[in-house]
Amino acid sequence: MASISKEYRTVTQIAGPLMFVEGVEGVTYGELADIKLQNGSLRRGRVLEINGDKAMVQVFEGTSGLSPQDVKVKFLAKGMELGVSLDMLGRVFDGSGRPIDDGPSIIPEKYLNVNGNPVNPYVRDYPNEFIQTGISTIDLLNTLVRGQKLPLFSGSGLPHSRLAAQIARQATVLKTGEKFAVVFAAIGITFEEAEFFVADFRRTGAIERSVVFINLADDPPIERIALPRMALTAAEYLAFEKGMHVLVIMTDLTNYCEALREISAARREVPGRRGYPGYLYTDLATLYERAGRIKGKTGSITQIPVLTMPEDDKTHPVPDLTGYITEGQIIINRGLNARGIYPPVDVLPSLSRLKDKGIGAGKTREDHADVMNQLYSAYARGKNAKELAVVLGESALSDADILFVKFADAFEDKFVRQGEDENRTIEESLSIGWDLLAMIPRNELKRIRDAFIEKYYPKK
Amino acid sequence: MNENRGEVVKVSGPLVIARGLTGARMFEMVRVGEANLFGEIIEIKGNDYSIQVYEETEGIGPGQPVIRTGEPLSVELGPGLIKSIYDGVQRPLDALARDFGEYIVRGAERPALDRSKKWNFIPVAKVGDRVEQGDILGTVQESALVVHKIMMPPGKSGIIKKIETVTGNVDTEVAVIEGQEGIFGITMVQRWPVRESRPVKRKVMPTEPMITGQRVIDMLFPIAKGGTACVPGPFGSGKTVVQHQLAKWADAQIVIYVGCGERGNEMTDVLMEFPHLKDPASGEPLMERTVLVANTSNMPVAAREASVFTGIAIAEYFRDMGYSVALMADSTSRWAEAMREISGRLEEMPGEEGYPAYLGSRIANFYERAGSVICLGSDDRSGAITVIGAVSPPGGDFSEPVVQATLRVVKVFWGLDDKLAFSRHFPAVNWLTSYSLYQDMVDECSDCKFDAQWSINRKRAMDILQRESELEELVRLVGIDALPHEDRLLMQAAKMIREDFLHQNAFDERDACTSLDKQFSLLKLILHYFDKVNSSYSDGATLESLTSNDVLNDIARAKLISEEALDQFEALEQKITNTICAITW
Ligand SMILES: Nc1ncnc2c1ncn2[C@@H]1O[C@H](COP(=O)(O)OP(=O)(O)OP(=O)(O)O)[C@@H](O)[C@H]1O
């Protein structure tokens, strides 16, 4: 990397977010570049390909306004780094890691490459500690554990931001001796959405324990590729070097994928489904797999990525490939939302794959698994009966079915629905669950052990 | 100019192009750049050598050195493989963690077989014996479950000049052989190029089922030892759980589990669980027969491409000892995607969905390395590799290229269904679309070795399920009440087969693994019930009393009857007979 001081004025081609510089020497793959415009302003780039003396550079701020004649390019002999320090807590940064609040600049303790290195699978520790989010549909039915990656699959116009903010607010309640932090990555969302989070963090004081990275809808799209990596680098520093339990909220991953698609198209790569690059799975995995726990370390990284499914289609590449990497998914439902139920979590297709590791005696409560299975199956039966009634008419329903239909309605109204500031303990969620199950005759509660029925079935 | 040294000219992600490597061969390993990264030559065009690099290439640029190693990508084979966890190019992840910390750093390297471990070699051959390739020279007790056979490497033969009991690490010489090309020593370790299959005397047809303890598999869609199967399904449909279940409970002597481009936590799960689970046959921990290859989704893609070959080469080595080996690859789609990515960077002409045109032949090649064989060596021992690959089709669409290419070569198809998974029917194997081409062989085998009723019962169960699916259409239109009574009884039997037999909870220790005895009894019980209610109905019992009574609960719980108390099934059968008779009278 001998190129450190040399400035090149040999840009030969600009195409989309890409710029080609010729006659370069000593440039390496992944290296950062400073791009100086005639008016003195500076942009950042990264080498995507180097072929002999030709470098292909991706320009984070975009290439609009650039002309081959008036840019000077300097290669920096290093990859993209983030200066980290505990002072990042409480601060807001842009997609290049520069502070954008009014605070002082950060004096980094050290610089870390934002791409990180893959965690050796041998040192991972299995996520198994219950996180109480205060939300019944999550805590009781789709339990989140520390170190898990559990995305929200949503659609445009649905209240995923409110839910994500509520989780961030409630999941990080301080227990003695534990240190929490929230890392929030806003990827191409609107000012209002981003402001909603930041204002919420300020209102509740959570901002003190938060690091916020923001790229808004009108900010350069290519910056969105680096932003989650910045956020995760900060998270790894806080979790594995400073022993904190870090909750990372990233929204909206669909915007991230679109930025990748833009680069891929500019490079004329062979497109995969819907024009997304064939390596989308691998690329997303390098983000999501940065969640987890490491043996011998106190901290952890729990991820809640949020994504909006185009046309609410779960088979769209973004939710599809996400589902193939994450450990379950929470699905936000348009129908429930339309009926005024908040949070509109669609319980049946949602799943936390790690739930079994985090529940039961000593973690939540002994009857948790049984109540969960019973609620799930009773709700599923009620919904089925409802569908049947639509096709064949109410009269086709047996008395038992009618009971389950009633149960399903009550379940949505009392269990799924809760206030935006309502922080239910797991005991409260369990007790709402039991109250609902009391609608069903005892002999129909086949999934609950008799001993638990004796102990917990509500006495009238 | 040094012949063994070239220079980088181009870097694009995991692909590096170098010049000046004249004489280098396809698939030769090279070291790339100042960071000394591992790579493999995958294309030669004139003076340009395309190299896929197994580590992140940031910081590599034109002018940096590329050094030949003269050897193709190879695995080290010898005692110490069992209980190991390797990355896709056989770097030992435990040693890397110990010496380099929790992240996998570039250029990190440790020998695949730990040189500080001592093994005790006990000869079985003696001085003066004439030994051929594949002949067993001696054994090493590698783990509680595995006796490692030290074999004459392929292509070597001669007269034993010296052989004795020794203790030492894998590099220790255990025998001296006088062959045609002179005198040479044999150590406990061999190297083998992963992309080449190890030679065998001949392949033979599989003749024995591999028992998995999974009811839907053993009873409806069995796999043979030496056979091939695929498990395609959308995300969350249970591919990994099926693979883990097989790795745990299949009656294989050696298990190779390849985590290919999947989650890190799933490997942790195996690492934490297997040392505590007991092999049902021997009572020893399952880890004592297991080798893990873990190249998770966030690890470099080129090493992911190599990981399935690393896995199968290790499998072949144990097969050559005369073992029955099972290899699980989760997921072959990620392997295919790695090929696609490299192919794209090579600017090859893309085939379907951007996959290289050779996708089908690579997949076929991989599965062809499975099989039942007569091993090299004069004792004509037999060995087998059973391969089970998970496939992860985008959007759960089975018409995509990887599923289709796989179906052309594998003999067993366990199609996972999102609707079943969605209704929490696990394993979500769709009984209407799945198939096993080993069915006839297994039927014959089970009927004569196990119980003459085996195949009859299986066929009846399948017929009932088929018929149910036809009736379901009808029920959707007209409601269940409109069905004739015999059909309603059949619908009930089908439901019992689904819920009380096929449904199997992997996380309930009483249910996770079911012996053939119990599988047979359980299905027999359900069919017995079906027969009884059918005849009672013709004797005048009411439908109501036949479709809701006490024994139904007993049958539903029968899958939890302990393996030690299988005589309860007879009692239960009697109870069914009595109860149903009582209803009729
Ligand atoms: N036999 C089973 N018994 C009980 N639960 C099961 C079973 N099989 C699957 N599951 C449930 O389904 C979830 C998903 O299964 P699994 O991880 O095997 O899916 P997958 O097909 O491998 O998904 P992906 O493609 O995303 O890796 C599990 O976490 C578990 O909750």
Ligand SMILES: [Mg+2]
């Ligand atoms: Mg899986």
